[in-house]
Amino acid sequence: MNIRRAFSVTKRIFLGLRNDKRTIGLMFIAPIIAMFVFGLAFSGDVKNVNVVVVNQDEGYQIPSSPAPISISNRIISNFDTSVLKVDYVDTEAEGVKRVQEGGAYGLIIFPAHFSSDIYAKLQNPSLPLGSTIQVRLDKSNVNVANAITKAVSDALLKTIKDIGNAAPVTVDADNAIYGKDAKFMDFFVPGIMAFVVFLLTTLLTLISFVGERTSGNLERLQATPLRASEIVIGYAIAFSIIGMLQTAVLLTIGVLVFNIMIVGNIFLAFLVIALLAIVSLSLGILLSSLAKREAQAIQFFPLIILPTFLLAGIFWPVEAIPSWLRPLSYAIPPSYAVDATRSVMLRGWGAGGIWVDLVALFGFAVAFLALAVWSLQRGRG
């Protein structure tokens, strides 16, 4: 192993990139676009949902009050207006029709005697159930339907509290252990970082190595004193540097534009990403030995992209994946990088906290590097 020769390979990659603006663009512009597109589209919060309200409640006349008091109106006024866009209709049939025509996702019905039934129940708790808000939803979109249900429940709780009848039991989830005030972007940025580095490094090494093979360069290199291990190490140095640069760009945008949370030691996150880059480039070299031409290499793309996209815990947690499918999550390296960078950035964990991820990534790196070197040596069939 001669490190100078490995460095010559690294230098060759960077010199080549200098004259290859398109690839530089792909390396740095694509991640930024991905972050904006995914970040803004998947922000996780459902907003501006059209709903219609049928309010048949007449209110309740308290002797001391000049006008009837309407609890339904109070609940409606407590709706989170960023989530629900409220319109009114007179009858349930009209509301159903509006949903059927696609003009609204849900119909919220306050029945007649709504307020008076509540007062009666408050006065005499032994009465059967007081009153019901009927929420009729278009559940074809589960996320939207859940957002409506939650907005109505939140408004109801707030109203009950306002009128001085707080529930005897409440849930307080504000005092978080980790990630207090975390937004979806805080959860998402570590994921997209790992995703982008894994994807681009694997695909670029795959394409670039198929090129090395088809152009005859690899053969010429192998007829020199350069060893297969030195080629792989040269690539590893170059692509871990590129991976860290990509991470730096994404983090800078994450902090400046999306104001993301970084609690832990960011250098640890860089180390994780560099390890992931090494795993990815080794995978790229390995796969390149199975492709004879660039066009064949492209056929591997879905094989690399889809499992990572779906199973690595980037967009949704691994816990949301059916348990029988979870072993697959643990079989793909980006899962560990996503978990580790998230733990470092949001939980502020140190190396001790993410040692399992580090060991897994290190193991993958060593195994894949060895396999990549083996695949190059085997090429001399």
Add this chain to the structure above:
Amino acid sequence: MKQSFAIETKNLTKKFGAFTALSDLNLKIESGAIHGLLGPNGAGKTTAIKILCGLLKPSSGEAYIFDKKVPDRSILPQIGYMPQETALYLELSVHHNLALYGELYGMPRSKIAEREKELLHFIALEKWRNEPVSNLSGGMKHRVSLACSMIHEPKLLFLDEPTVGVDPELRASFWEYFNELKQKGITIVLTTHYMDEAQHCDRIGLLRLGKLIAEGTPGEITAQTNTTNLEDAFLALSRQEAKA
């Protein structure tokens, strides 16, 4: 005393699955000679060169370079290899391609600069030194490729079709240069399917379907077949082979 050859092969055979690319090649190439491997496409010329360079493992038989059995990494610094494909980094300049190979052979920077200057002069591309290879014509790329294989002053040069796509004038200057290298004691093994060009070689081996069908000086081969040129000699030998 045992005579030492630059290259010696004994029953060298290479099979790819059921296909035999090279069959029982027995060849001795003296140091300081220009040896041509001739034959049509698929004759086994490139396979032979790749085995000698350590890029392919023989299925059976043996090959020796400077008395060392290949593959042997210690031979690599002494050999230069120019593949049939362009085998250059297109996005890199001519200079950076040459420098890369200089570095891989562990040459000091000053030596690389010196060799680069000589070679650029030889391939007449001094003005193109800083141009990306992708901007060069096919023939120019071929010349750069040749230069890359010689940057480290190898004692033994393997050139796979070095004159393909090279214009006649430059081809003549290539041969002049090959003869200069020969004067310095460098051994050159080249493949070609231009039969007329092979006249310049000291000795040639004619290959057909993986078999060596004749070996000797161009004069010996034409005399042996009662022909006046190598092309006719090859055709005559091929017919004999086909009958046998």
